[in-house]
Amino acid sequence: MSTGNDFVGRWFSIDGDSGIVRYHGAVSGAKGVWLGVEWATPNRGKHSGTHSGHQYFQCQKGSGPHGSFIRQVDRIIWGQPLLQAAKQRYIVDDLAELNTLPQAIDGRRGKIEAVGLDKIAMEQSDLRSLSVLGLDSLRIDGVDGDAEETKWELANVRTLSLANNYFTQWDRLLGILRTLPLVEILDISANHFESPVRITKERFTVDTLRVDSSGALTWLDIVNVAQQLNVRSLSFGWSQLAAVLDTPVEWYLEELHLESNEIKDISPLAHLPCLRLLNVRGNPISNIALDFSTVCFPQLHTLNLSHTLLAQWSAVDSLLGIASLRTLAIVSTPLTAKDMAPQIIARLPQITKLDGSMITPDERTEMERYYLALCSRSTTTNTTTTTAGAQEIGFLLVDRMAAEFPRIHELVAKHGMPPPPAVERESRLKSRLASVTLMVVRSGGKEVMISESRSLIRMMLVRQIRPIVVKLAKCRGFRLEVSNDEMEDHRHWVALDNDTRPLSYYGVEDGSVIRVLVD
Structure with missing residues (x-):
């Protein structure tokens, strides 16, 4: 009753x-x-x-x-019990239902034959065979009914998705974890848990927890929940979270996803001893203020700052103090509205992957040299110099640039002195441009269809010259090769095989010939 x-x-x-x-x-x-x-x-x-x-x-x-x-x-x-919802979603009550399964699926390129759907349906009807259980949006609010039957039927479940159900009380969710002790990945996003969450003394082990779209919960609620479940990877995104204050010192979390919240400061997370991945994509972060007089992010390997409000290079320079950082994502910010990859690579020597692309040693060298030139151009002087006096002026400028460019002394020691602004201005355009010949040739033949001289920026990426070639060759099917031989026959050709590399990577300079092989 x-x-x-x-x-x-x-x-x-x-x-x-x-x-x-x-x-x-x-x-x-x-x-x-x-x-x-x-x-x-x-x-x-x-x-x-x-x-x-x-x-x-x-x-x-x-x-x-x-x-x-x-x-x-x-x-x-x-709401309904977990087992009832599982049977509702996975069990075929009437074998005649299998005859109604589609024999073909409409794909983008026509009909795709659906083979074995009846077999899959029969296998899923055996709940004990399932290790992944997707029960989103089925009005589940607990175990209820016969807990022993639930434990028997769902004994092998390790991944459990319960997003957008009817949970309001935390102990109802714990009842499910008591019944299904093998669960390692748990998604309870978009439920209706009330704050404050009442945490019991029980302890569980759940490797990965997602509690996205849960704006009623506080950061303290989430911390307490994650600690009770001994979570290694936590996601709490799209939840209007404004701050991560009072984060425990002894919290051994390894991955933290806080995407699309309202966080402005990540420094309260800097003391986490085991944190290897931090995703704060889509938060209104405009600066990164870390106090490196103490240990900050001692194990952080991957950091996602994309779609934030970073606008100052000082924010990027502050990441120099995170020695373990190897992978950085920072696209779609005010700072990186233009192609700023060379500066980021040069400013952060420890990273090996930027915005999804690996950084090769040759690319790093090229970017660091380019960065040195930028450093030199950014410093102005009223002193009139000649080439003979450039070296002495250069040393003075390096000291002046150190506050704005923290790695300047290190890079000068590695690559040499950048030219002073007065000298550099005279040859700026010449050093950036290369006069090359674009030559359109049919693939497999030697007949030159079109030959035209162009001035190209040496730091242009290969993909950036493709529109020029399309317009010249009047086709889109072609391969690009470059020859830097001084001989007229240009016997040695190198394929421009990486669209993300600058022309300078392939040695493009005055007199180079870029051959367009038309298919």
């Missing part, structure tokens, strides 16, 4: 609206038993749990009329 406590705290939906039950019982002046509910649906509700001057319940969403009293009618849709 159900009691009032069986209803209080449960999520429900009715006629397309949803909410949580806060009260079950009699209401003064009204006959029968009522449900006092707090609506999640916007603009639904007339009060905050008070009727005729008596407070029956309190709404948790804050100020505003989110509460109502409703009858317990059959139209109310309640």
Whole structure:
């Protein structure tokens, strides 16, 4: 027999609206038993749990009329047990249903024959064979029913997705983990857990936890949950999280995904001793202020700062202090609106992968030299110099540049002195441009169809000259080769085989010939 406590705290939906039950019982002046509910649906509700001057319940969403009293009618849709939902999704009750499975699937390039769907359906009907269980959006709110049967039927589940279900109380989720102790990957995103989460003394081991789209939970809730489950990898994105203050010192988390929140400062995470991956993509971070008088991110290997608000090079330079950093993503920021990869590579010698591309030793050398030239151009002087006095002026400028370019002394020692601005300005355009010949030739033949001289920027990427070649050759099917021989026959050709490398990587200079082999 159900009691009032069986209803209080449960999520429900009715006629397309949803909410949580806060009260079950009699209401003064009204006959029968009522449900006092707090609506999640916007603009639904007339009060905050008070009727005729008596407070029956309190709404948790804050100020505003989110509460109502409703009858317990059959139209109310309640949550269901885990096992019931699993059977609903995976078990074929009637073998005749297999005959209704599609024999072909419409693909982008026509019909695709669907082979073995009936066999897959039969295998999935044996719940004990499943290690991955996807039960999103099935109104699950706990184990209930026969826990032993659930434990038997789902004994081999290791990956469990329960996103967008009817959970409100943390102990209901723990009941599932007690029943399915082998679960290693758990997704409980977009549920309705209430804050503060009541943590018990029990301890579990879940390797990966996703609690995305859960704006009702606080950072403290998430930390407590992750520690109780002994989580190695945690995702708490799209949840309006504004700060990560009071992060525990002894929290041995290895991966943390906080994508698309409202975080502006990541320094409270710097002390985490085992953190190897941090993803703060899509947060309004405009600066990175780390205090390197103490240990900061001692194990951090991968950092994603893409789609943030970084606009100052000082933020990138601060990453110099993270010696373990190897992989960095930083696309779509104000700082990197243009192609700033050369500067980033030169400023951070420890990284080996930038925005998904590996950095080769040759690329690093080229980028560092290019960066030295940028450093020199950024410093102005009123001193008129000649080439003979350039070296002495250069040493003075390097000291002046050190505050803005922390690696300048190291790079000068490695690659030599950058030319002073007065000298560099005279040859800037000449050093950047190369006068080359673009020669269109049919593949396999020697007949020159078109030959044209062009001035190209040596730091242009191979992919950036392709539009020029398309317009010249009037086709899109071609291969590019370059020859830097001084001989007229240009016998030695090198393929421009990497679109992400600059022309200078292939030695393009004045007099080079770029051959366009048309298919």
